[in-house]
Every structure is written in structure tokens, then in C-alpha cells.
Amino acid sequence: xxxxxxxxxxxxxxxxxxxxxxxxxxxxxxxxxxxxxxxxxxxxxxxxxxxxxxxxxxxxxxxxxxxxxxxxxxxxxxxxxxxxxxxxxxxxxxxxxxxxxxxxxxxxxxxxxxxxxxxxxxxxxxxxxxxxxxxxxxxxxxxxxxxxxxxxxxxxxxxxxxxxxxxxxxxxxxxxxxxxxxxxxxxxxxxxxxxxxxxxxxxxxxxxxxxxxxxxxxxxxxxxxxxxxxxxxxxxxxxxxxxxxxxxxxxxxxxxxxxxxxxxxxxxxxxxxxxxxxxxxxxxxxxxxxxxxxxxxxxxxxxxxxxxxxxxxxxxxxxxxxxxxxxxxxxxxxxxxxxxxxxxxxxxxxxxxxxxxxxxxxxxxxxxxxxxxxxxxx
Amino acid sequence: xxxxxxxxxxxxxxxxxxxxxxxxxxxxxxxxxxxxxxxxxxxxxxxxxxxxxxxxxxxxxxxxxxxxxxxxxxxxxxxxxxxxxxxxxxxxxxxxxxxxxxxxxxxxxxxxxxxxxxxxxxxxxxxxxxxxxxxxxxxxxxxxxxxxxxxxxxxxxxxxxxxxxxxxxxxxxxxxxxxxxxxxxxxxxxxxxxxxxxxxxxxxxxxxxxxxxxxxxxxxxxxxxxxxxxxxxxxxxxxxxxxxxxxxxxxxxxxxxxxxxxxxxxxxxxxxxxxxxxxxxxxxxxxxxxxxxxxxxxxxxxxxxxxxxxxxxxxxxxxxxxxxxxxxxxxxxxxxxxxxxxxxxxxxxxxxxxxxxxxxxxxxxxxxxxxxxxxxxx
Numbered sequence: 001x002x003x004x005x006x007x008x009x010x011x012x013x014x015x016x017x018x019x020x021x022x023x024x025x026x027x028x029x030x031x032x033x034x035x036x037x038x039x040x041x042x043x044x045x046x047x048x049x050x051x052x053x054x055x056x057x058x059x060x061x062x063x064x065x066x067x068x069x070x071x072x073x074x075x076x077x078x079x080x081x082x083x084x085x086x087x088x089x090x091x092x093x094x095x096x097x098x099x100x101x102x103x104x105x106x107x108x109x110x111x112x113x114x115x116x117x118x119x120x121x122x123x124x125x126x127x128x129x130x131x132x133x134x135x136x137x138x139x140x141x142x143x144x145x146x147x148x149x150x151x152x153x154x155x156x157x158x159x160x161x162x163x164x165x166x167x168x169x170x171x172x173x174x175x176x177x178x179x180x181x182x183x184x185x186x187x188x189x190x191x192x193x194x195x196x197x198x199x200x201x202x203x204x205x206x207x208x209x210x211x212x213x214x215x216x217x218x219x220x221x222x223x224x225x226x227x228x229x230x231x232x233x234x235x236x237x238x239x240x241x242x243x244x245x246x247x248x249x250x251x252x253x254x255x256x257x258x259x260x261x262x263x264x265x266x267x268x269x270x271x272x273x274x275x276x277x278x279x280x281x282x283x284x285x286x287x288x289x290x291x292x293x294x295x296x297x298x299x300x301x302x303x304x305x306x307x308x309x310x311x312x313x314x315x316x317x318x319x320x321x322x323x324x325x326x327x328x329x330x331x332x333x334x335x336x337x338x339x340x341x342x343x344x345x346x347x348x349x350x351x352x353x354x355x356x357x358x359x360x361x362x363x364x365x366x367x368x369x370x371x372x373x374x375x376x377x378x
Numbered sequence: 379x380x381x382x383x384x385x386x387x388x389x390x391x392x393x394x395x396x397x398x399x400x401x402x403x404x405x406x407x408x409x410x411x412x413x414x415x416x417x418x419x420x421x422x423x424x425x426x427x428x429x430x431x432x433x434x435x436x437x438x439x440x441x442x443x444x445x446x447x448x449x450x451x452x453x454x455x456x457x458x459x460x461x462x463x464x465x466x467x468x469x470x471x472x473x474x475x476x477x478x479x480x481x482x483x484x485x486x487x488x489x490x491x492x493x494x495x496x497x498x499x500x501x502x503x504x505x506x507x508x509x510x511x512x513x514x515x516x517x518x519x520x521x522x523x524x525x526x527x528x529x530x531x532x533x534x535x536x537x538x539x540x541x542x543x544x545x546x547x548x549x550x551x552x553x554x555x556x557x558x559x560x561x562x563x564x565x566x567x568x569x570x571x572x573x574x575x576x577x578x579x580x581x582x583x584x585x586x587x588x589x590x591x592x593x594x595x596x597x598x599x600x601x602x603x604x605x606x607x608x609x610x611x612x613x614x615x616x617x618x619x620x621x622x623x624x625x626x627x628x629x630x631x632x633x634x635x636x637x638x639x640x641x642x643x644x645x646x647x648x649x650x651x652x653x654x655x656x657x658x659x660x661x662x663x664x665x666x667x668x669x670x671x672x673x674x675x676x677x678x679x680x681x682x683x684x685x686x687x688x689x690x691x692x693x694x695x696x697x698x699x700x701x702x703x704x705x706x707x708x709x710x711x712x713x714x715x716x717x718x719x720x721x722x723x724x725x726x727x728x729x730x731x732x733x734x735x736x737x738x739x740x741x742x743x744x745x746x747x748x749x750x751x752x753x754x755x756x
Contacts, residue, residue, distance in 0.1 A: 041706045042713035044750045051706030058669050058706060065700070074733065078755040081701035101702060149702070235756050260756045291436050301756040313756060322443070323459035324479060324527070328419045328429030328436060335420035350753070355452065357735045362751060371749075372422045373740060375728070377456040378613050378638045378679040378691060 038159060040098055049085070049099030052152065052159065061101035063110040063148065072231045076145075076169070079236025079260070080226055084147060084167040087224040087242050087256070092151040092163050102148025104164070104212050110146050113205075123208075125201050133178045133185075140176075140187040142197040144228050145169030146205070163220040164209065168201055170194045172237070173230045191227070195241065198225040202243070203250055210248055218246045224256075235260035235301045257307065263300040273307050277342050281312075284340035291329060294319050309342055314349040321353065327374055330359040334370045337361060343368070416537060418476055427463070427477030430530065430537065439479035441488040441526065450609045454523075454547070457614025457638070458604055462525060462545040465602040465620050465634070470529040470541050480526025482542070482590050488524050491583070501586075503579050511556045518554075518565040520575040522606050523547030524583070541598040542587065546579055548572045550615070551608045569605070573619065576603040580621070581628055588626055596624045602634075613638035613679045635685065641678040651685050655720050659690075662718035669707060672697050687720055692727040699731065705752055708737040712748050715739060721746070 040050040041058075052059045085099075105113075109123075116139075117124035127139035146168060153162035172194065174187045189197075202223045209215055224242035229235060238258040243250045261274050263281045285298040297317040303310045321329070333349060341347055349361040349370070361370040418428040419436075430437045463477075487501075494517075495502035505517035524546060531540035550572065552565045567575075580601045587593055602620035607613060616636040621628045639652050641659045663676040675695040681688045699707070711727060719725055727739040727748070739748040 041709040044709050044712045048705065048709065051702075051709060053669075053710065056665075056668055057671065058703065058710070060671060060703065061700075075755055078701050082754060085702065085705075099702065099706070287434075290434055291431075293435065293438060303756040311756070313754065322439075323456050324429075324463065324477065325436065325438065327426065327463075328477070331419040331422050331426065331429060332431065332436070334422045348754070352734075356730075360751070360753075373738070373751075375738075376460060376691065376726070377453055378681040378689070 043094075047089075047094060049094045049097065049151075052098060052100045059101055059103070061148070062103050063105050063107045063146075064101070066107050066110045066114070066146075072175075073229055073233060073236070075233065075236035076228050077236075079229075079238070080145060080147065080167060080169055083226065083239045083258075084149060084165060084224060087167075087239055088149060088151060088165040088222060090242075091165070091220065091222050091244055097151040097153060097162055098159060100150040100152050100159070102164075103150055104209070104215055105146070105148045113146060114143055116141070125204060135185055135187045138176070138187060140171065140174035140189055142170055142174075142189065142194065143168065143201055144171050145226075161214065161216070161219060163222065164215065165222040165224065166202075166205055166209070167224050167226055167239075168198055168205065169226045169228050169237070170198050171228050173228075175231065191240075194227060195225070198241070199250070199253070206245055206250060207248060220244055220246050223250065229260070234262045234299070257305065259304040259307075261302045261304065263302060274302065274304070274309075277302060277309050277312075280340055280342055281314075284314075284336065287336045287340060288316060288333065291332060292318065292321065292325070309345050311346045312341065312348075314341070314347065316349065316351045318351060318353050318358070321358075323374075323376075326351065326358045330361065330372050330374050333361055334372050337363075337370055338368050421472075425467075425472060427472045427475065427529075430476060430478045437479055437481070439526070440481050441483050441485045441524075442479070444485050444488045444492070444524075450553075451607055451611060451614070453611065453614035454606050455614075457607075457616070458523060458525065458545060458547055461604065461617045461636075462527060462543060462602060465545075465617055466527060466529065466543040466600060468620075469543070469598065469600050469622055475529040475531060475540055476537060478528040478530050478537070480542075481528055482587070482593055483524070483526045491524060492521055494519070503582060513563055513565045516554070516565060518549065518552035518567055520548055520552075520567065520572065521546065521579055522549050523604075539592065539594070539597060541600065542593065543600040543602065544580075544583055544587070545602050545604055545617075546576055546583065547604045547606050547615070548576050549606050551606075553609065569618075572605060573603070576619070577628070577631070584623055584628060585626060598622055598624050601628065607638070612640045612677070635683065637682040637685075639680045639682065641680060652680065652682070652687075655680060655687050655690075658718055658720055659692075662692075662714065665714045665718060666694060666711065669710060670696065670699065670703070687723050689724045690719065690726075692719070692725065694727065694729045696729065696731050696736070699736075701752075701754075704729065704736045708739065708750050708752050711739055712750050715741075715748055716746050 037055050039053045041053060043050050112121055112123045113125045115121045115124040116126045117128050125143050126141045130139050132138040146166065149165045150161060151163040151165065152159040171189055174189060175184055177184055202225065206221060206223060209221060210217065222242060222244050224239050226239050227237045229237040238260055239256045241253050241255055243253045263278050265278060281300055288298055289296050299315050301313045330351065337349060344365060346365050347363050350357055351359045357375060359372065359374040361372045363370045415433050417431045419431060421428050490499055490501045491503045493499045493502040494504045495506050503521050504519045508517050510516040524544065527543045528539060529541040530537040549567055552567060553562055555562055580603065584599060584601060587599060588595065600620060600622050602617050604617045605615045607615040616638055617634045619631050619633055621631045641656050643656060659678055666676055667674050677693050679691045708729065715727060722743060724743050725741050728735055729737045735753060737750065737752040739750045741748045
């Protein structure tokens with residue numbers, strides 16, 4: 001009886017897997033290793049890509065987790081990947097393409113490319129070490145991260161490479177030590193230097209990618225340049241330029257006008273063009289901060305696109321409060337947030353304590369009301 | 379110009395506050411201290427109570443944060459308060475009553491009541507210290523926590539007490555040390571003992587509450603008995619009995635048949651009546667755990683009401699993964715969860731890494747599809 005049940009469970013599992021996603025599974029034959037059972041993750045939102053699952057496992061990137069090791073600001077990682085998805089959406093529509101983690105650049109390749117050029121590492125895309133230790137005399141590391149994303153088209157039962165996006169993360173500040181475990185120094189890199197270096201690196205990456213096995217001579221390749229935020233930044237960096245090539249040349253760079261801002265701004269001096277949003281935020285903050293006898297910390301990340309507010313993440317940090325207090329607080333936030341926070345842009349509000357996230361509210365661009373969720377426990 | 383703007387901001391703030399919630403504000407006159415500006419938090423969901431805000435501040439409990447200090451299991455706190463709200467909803471409908479944190483029992487009162495009875499503390503509701511140190515010979519602490527919740531009716535511009543709910547938290551295990559900072563010992567308390575002691579304590583609490591200023595002789599008072607989970611439990615405790623009185627007597631105790639269970643169950647032996655839900659959960663777990671090359675931890679809390687599954691909280695713990703991996707994983711979860719997890723009950727799924735909550739999925743009792751949210755950052 002038990003065996004039968006397990007068999008039924010197994011069979012239904014397989015049927016469910018087969019029904020998963022949009023791609024029909026190909027017959028798995030152990031003799032041909034190239035034939036893989038491929039499915040997609042499904043889509044929760046038409047603005048997002050589906051991902052690729054092979055034999056029940058997510059197809060992770062061949063260069064998973066490789067960046068130059070001094071990337072101390074985790075925010076850069078999130079905004080780099082999210083931003084790269086957004087740049088890709090300009091070229092590869094989520095309705096037509098399936099997202100696949102980079103499969104053409106291996107960890108070894110990316111590690112070599114991120115290194116300094118040297119006798120041992122002729123492929124290094126960072127400048128040779130000139131032996132100098134002075135911030136202004138040394139050759140800084142311009143290149144911090146390379147990320148590959150593949151965009152696949154569905155062709156019958158198979159996925160075929162339809163395009164590649166490469167993100168190139170460039171340092172605005174290069175942190176270094178003069179001796180091992182020594183004090184940290186830094187070399188500032190100007191936007192102009194970053195742009196020049198970024199474009200030179202991009203040209204080399206494009207040429208090398210064209211020579212990589214599996215990448216067609218005319219596969220569209222998007223290369224996007226990203227300015228890393230400094231280590232002490234409370235927001236991640238932003239993409240500032242991208243180009244698309246279906247050959248060996250770049251030269252039609254498009255500007256991306258994006259800015260990340262923190263509210264409240266340091267020293268009360270808001271950046272140009274943000275003062276209205278900041279005063280709205282400040283009003284909201286005043287309302288919220290006095291709700292409990294103990295002060296709550298209220299901060300926000302805001303993103304500007306072509307000088308218009310594009311979205312906001314509000315974080316409210318409370319001390320430990322009881323469950324009923326969190327429920328009431330969340331209800332109150334749902335009432336005051338639409339009145340004070342800027343309209344027409346997506347906004348997330350996260351309420352957290354030392355025990356982690358307690359509740360959160362979210363609103364899409366087109367909505368006025370927030371949906372709320374209080375994290376419970378049995 | 380700036381002053382005018384501030385004034386306008388202030389005025390609009392006051393107008394917004396006045397428009398907040400359902401209760402009209404009364405004119406604030408500094409000479410009569412009783413006249414307070416009262417509003418409510420608003421309601422995000424018709425099944426939840428609104429809370430009370432006085433002069434812009436949340437009206438916190440007079441005995442905020444008082445429990446016997448050895449309550450090491452935080453899960454008890456959440457399930458105690460959530461459970462008490464649910465018991466209250468049987469008697470006080472959220473559409474008719476406004477929730478107010480307890481205002482009649484002060485911190486001092488509750489602290490005295492939670493203590494052992496002694497010459498210095500004649501009001502102590504825990505038994506006298508008999509001097510014994512043996513687990514079976516000593517008088518254990520039966521009473522662990524007392525929580526008061528007030529349910530208010532709206533009467534013109536004022537809120538009036540409409541009822542009180544008292545939660546009485548009782549130990550299933552009493553932890554103690556034989557000397558200060560010594561090793562921890564424990565006394566087990568049987569369900570029968572707990573019930574007898576709980577009812578005796580409830581009778582005393584009811585009498586004392588009737589004598590408290592502001593509590594009417596016939597105000598409905600709900601008293602609910604809660605069994606605390608042991609310190610090592612991965613779920614909180616449950617309410618097992620409640621009674622309603624509009625006089626001085628109790629004696630119509632209603633049983634609450636509630637159970638919290640953890641999946642996967644320890645040693646693979648599931649509790650009676652949960653095996654079907656557990657095997658569904660195990661199938662889901664198998665699907666999910668193999669998604670990434672590194673194993674993910676998948677656990678769940680399930681609540682049973684009258685032996686029927688009433689809800690589930692699934693927690694998936696991953697190592698650090700990239701943003702695109704979390705997006706794909708969340709899409710995948712949204713696809714497999716409806717197929718494997720039990721239908722017809724509310725389910726939350728939280729994906730967390732060492733950096734905190736990464737994404738979450740949620741479904742109400744009546745839905746099939748999950749709503750998803752990936753926590754982003756700019």
C-alpha cells in the first residue's frame with residue numbers, strides 16, 4: 001500500500017514538473033548528455049523574466065559570486081543585478097525572452113579579467129601595478145565586477161541564445177592597503193576617467209565574447225556601465241551608460257540618467273530636484289516617529305530616473321514591540337502613507353526590529369492604497 | 379515664505395489627522411485634562427480591529443512588556459497576543475469594537491500578581507515558596523503572564539469601555555535554578571494541574587478586576603487560559619479554554635481545541651491527524667530543496683483548530699544568493715506551492731538568508747494563487 005502511494009506521488013510529481021512553465025520537456029535519454037530536461041520558473045508578474053530550470057535544479061551562473069573581493073558594500077550587489085535586469089528589459093522584452101544566468105563566462109575567466117594585467121595574467125582588464133603606493137600616483141583598480149546575463153528565445157522544445165547582457169561594475173573609489181592587513185587608503189576615480197576606462201574595457205569584453213564558443217557573430221550583446229557606490233553609502237550604485245552591438249563594434253553609447261538618494265539627507269541639505277520629495281518624506285517621518293513612546297528610526301532610499309522620482313524604499317526600525325502594537329502600527333502606516341508619501345511611484349515600507357522584519361507595506365506605481373502584511377507566528 | 383509653508387504644512391497635518399480613522403476629534407482644551415484628541419488607526423482588513431491613538435501617539439498598554447522574566451521563548455509572546463485577539467473576536471466583533479491596549483492593570487499590579495504569594499506580596503497569584511528545591515516537591519510557578527486587552531465602543535465622539543479580555547499564560551514547564559546563576563532545572567506541570575490552577579487564578583483576577591476603578595459591574599469580561607510552550611519549542615503555545623462573565627462568577631468554561639505543530643516532525647513520527655499535511659509538505663520540501671546547488675532549509679509551523687489544519691507558516695533558509703536567483707526562486711515557489719501545499723488555508727512562505735528576509739509569498743484561505751514580494755534595494 002505504502003509503495004503504491006509513493007509511486008503515485010512520484011508520478012504526480014513528474015506530471016506536475018512537466019506542466020511547470022511554458023517549455024515542454026524533452027525526453028530524457030541518459031545516452032545523450034546534451035538533452036536536458038528544461039523548464040522555466042513561471043512568471044509572477046508580466047514585467048519579470050522567467051528563469052531556467054534544468055533537471056529540477058536552477059541553472060546558476062557559471063561565474064556565480066565572483067567580484068573583486070573588496071566589495072564591502074552589499075547594496076552594490078543588489079542594485080547592480082536589479083539595474084542590469086532593467087537595462088536588459090529595454091532590449092529583450094520579458095514577454096519574448098527567458099532569463100538565464102550567465103553560461104558563457106566561467107568563474108576562472110571572470111577572475112582573470114577582474115585582475116590586474118601582468119605577465120601571469122595577460123587577460124587582466126585592470127591596469128598593471130606600477131609599484132606606487134600614493135593615492136594619486138598608483139594605478140587604481142577601475143574594474144570591480146563583471147556580470148553576464150543570457151536572454152533565451154524559445155524554439156520548439158529548446159531554448160536558444162537570443163542575446164547577452166554584460167554589466168561592468170566600475171569603482172568610483174578604489175580602496176587599497178599599502179601593506180597586508182594595513183590601514184585602508186583610497187583613490188578617487190573621476191566620472192570622466194570611469195567613463196573612458198569603462199568604454200575601453202567594454203570594447204575588449206565584446207571582442208573576447210565574440211570569440212567565445214556558442215556566442216554567434218551577430219548575437220545582440222548589451223554592455224552596460226555601472227558606477228559602484230562607495231563603501232559607506234546607504235544606497236547602491238547606478239548604471240550610467242549602455243550600448244548594444246550585433247557585431248564587433250561599440251560606439252552608440254546611450255546615457256542612463258539615474259540617481260539614488262537617501263532621506264533624510266546628510267546635514268539637511270537635499271540634492272537638487274529632490275527637496276519636494278524629501279519634505280513629503282519628512283512630514284511622513286514626523287507622523288510616524290511619534291506613534292510609539294520610544295523613537296522609531298525612519299529612513300528611505302529613493303531612486304530618480306531622468307530627474308523624476310522612480311521609486312522609494314522606506315525602512316522603519318523599531319525596538320521590540322508587542323504583536324498588537326505592530327498590527328496597530330501597520331494599520332496606521334497604511335492610513336498615513338498615501339497622504340504623505342509621493343504619489344504615482346512604487347513604494348515599499350518595511351517595519352523591522354532587532355528580531356527582523358515585523359511587517360511590510362507595498363504599493364505599485366498605479367495604486368493609491370498599500371497592501372499590508374504582518375509577519376505572524378503560531 | 380518659508381514660515382508660510384511650514385504653517386500650511388502644519389495645518390494640512392492637522393486636517394489629515396482629523397480625517398484619520400472613524401472617530402471625530404473633540405476640541406482639545408488644555409484646562410480639562412480628560413478631554414483627549416482620540417483617533418483610530420484605521421483598518422486594513424475587516425477581520426482586524428482598529429487601534430486607539432491619543433494625541434497622535436499610540437495608546438500603549440499600562441502594563442507594557444511585563445511577564446515573568448524567564449520567558450525565554452519569544453514565540454510564546456507572539457502566539458499569546460495573536461491568540462488572545464482571536465479569542466476576543468468570538469465575543470467582540472471587529473466591526474463593532476475598537477481595540478485598545480490594556481489600560482486598567484498597571485505594570486505594578488501585574489508584576490505583583492505574577493509574583494509568589496508572600497508576606498511582602500499578598501497579591502501574588504503564584505503559590506508560596508515552600509523552600510523545597512526538588513522538581514517534584516517545590517511549588518512551581520504556574521502563572522507566567524497576564525495580558526489585558528480592552529474593547530471599546532464608539533459613542534458619539536467618545537470611546538467607552540465595552541468589554542475586557544484577559545489572557546492568562548500558564549507554564550507547562552517551570553524552569554528554575556537552585557542557586558543564583560546555577561544550572562537550570564525544571565518542574566513539569568500536567569494539563570490537569572494547569573487547568574485547575576488556571577481556573578482558580580481566573581476567579582481571583584475576575585474579582586479584582588470588578589473592583590478596579592472604571593470597570594463596570596456588568597462589563598463583559600473574557601478570561602482565556604493559555605498553555606505556554608516549553609523553551610525549546612519551535613512553535614508558541616495555544617489557548618485551551620475561555621469563559622465570559624458579566625458578573626462575579628465564572629463556570630461556563632468553553633474548550634478551545636488548538637494545536638501547533640512543526641514540520642518536518644522530530645524523528646519522522648508525525649502527530650495524529652497531521653500525516654497527510656506533513657506528506658504534502660514533504661513533497662513541497664523535496665521540490666524546493668533541490669532548486670539551488672546548496673541545500674536550503676525548509677521548515678513549517680502548522681496550526682490545527684478542532685483537528686483541522688487552520689494555517690501554515692513556511693520558512694525557507696538559504697545561504698546568500700544573488701538577486702536574480704532570489705527572483706527566480708520566488709517565481710518557482712509561486713508555481714509549486716499551490717500544487718503541493720494544502721489548499722483552503724492561509725499560508726505564508728518566507729525566504730530568508732543571513733542578510734534577513736529576501737522575499738515572501740502569501741495566500742489567504744480562499745485563494746489559490748500566492749502573492750509574491752521580493753525585497754529590493756536601490
